[in-house]
Amino acid sequence: MRHRRRHLLLALGAASVLALSGCATPAGSGAPSSAADAPPGASLGSLSPAPPEGEVIAQGTVMDVAGTVELCLGPIMESYPPQCSGIPVTNWTWDGVDGSETSGDVTWGAYAVQGTYDGDAFSVTQPPIMLALYDPMMIEDPTGGEPGAGDEGTLLAIQEELPDSLGDAYLGSYPDNGWLRVDVVWDDGTWQDAADDDYGDDVVIITPALRPIEG
Known part of the structure; x- marks a missing residue:
C-alpha cells in the first residue's frame, strides 16, 4: 500500500473520492459466458469480463x-508518502516524466496512462500525460439524464453486496437520482448485462476506469 497528498487525490475526481475500496484486477477464468448462464440473481458474482482487445x-x-x-x-490514502493498491504496471519509466514526487523509496504522480491490459497487468505503450494537463473527451452519460428506477434503500442494499460480488475490480459506488453508479477497473458490457439481470433495468450503471482508445 502507498499514500499521496491531498492535491493529487483531488486530481482523481469525484468518482475516486467516493470509491469504497482499492483497485486491482479480477480473475476471469472459468466464468459463464453470459448473464443467462449464471445462477439466478447472482450474475455479477459469477461472471468476469474479457480483457480489452486493443489499447x-x-x-x-x-x-x-x-x-x-x-x-x-x-482511493488514495493521504499520508506521506501516499498509499494505494492498484494494477501492476509494466514498461514504465520515470525518465522524461514530469509531475512526480518522491519520498524515500516511493515515487508517485497523477497521470493519464495509455497501454494494454491483459486482465492481470497494464503495459504502458505511450508516454504518460500529467492529469493537470490532460483534457479527456467528454463521456456521454448512459442515463441520458433520466432518473433510475431504484429507491435509496434498494440502492444501498445493492451497494453493500458489490465488494463481495466484484472483488478487487470494484472501485466504488454511489446512489444518484435513482441509479447506483458503480466504478470498476474494466467492463466490456458483461457486468452491465449482469447487473441488469440481477437488479432489473434502470437501476445500476457500471462505469469502467479503463477506456478503449477510439479509432
Missing part, C-alpha cells in the same frame, strides 16, 4: 515503491 487509457495515480509500479484507479 485503453486510464486516469489514476502511478505508484512506484522500490521499483514495483502500480496504477491506482481507486
Whole structure:
C-alpha cells in the first residue's frame, strides 16, 4: 500500500473520492459466458469480463515503491508518502516524466496512462500525460439524464453486496437520482448485462476506469 497528498487525490475526481475500496484486477477464468448462464440473481458474482482487445487509457495515480509500479484507479490514502493498491504496471519509466514526487523509496504522480491490459497487468505503450494537463473527451452519460428506477434503500442494499460480488475490480459506488453508479477497473458490457439481470433495468450503471482508445 502507498499514500499521496491531498492535491493529487483531488486530481482523481469525484468518482475516486467516493470509491469504497482499492483497485486491482479480477480473475476471469472459468466464468459463464453470459448473464443467462449464471445462477439466478447472482450474475455479477459469477461472471468476469474479457480483457480489452486493443489499447485503453486510464486516469489514476502511478505508484512506484522500490521499483514495483502500480496504477491506482481507486482511493488514495493521504499520508506521506501516499498509499494505494492498484494494477501492476509494466514498461514504465520515470525518465522524461514530469509531475512526480518522491519520498524515500516511493515515487508517485497523477497521470493519464495509455497501454494494454491483459486482465492481470497494464503495459504502458505511450508516454504518460500529467492529469493537470490532460483534457479527456467528454463521456456521454448512459442515463441520458433520466432518473433510475431504484429507491435509496434498494440502492444501498445493492451497494453493500458489490465488494463481495466484484472483488478487487470494484472501485466504488454511489446512489444518484435513482441509479447506483458503480466504478470498476474494466467492463466490456458483461457486468452491465449482469447487473441488469440481477437488479432489473434502470437501476445500476457500471462505469469502467479503463477506456478503449477510439479509432
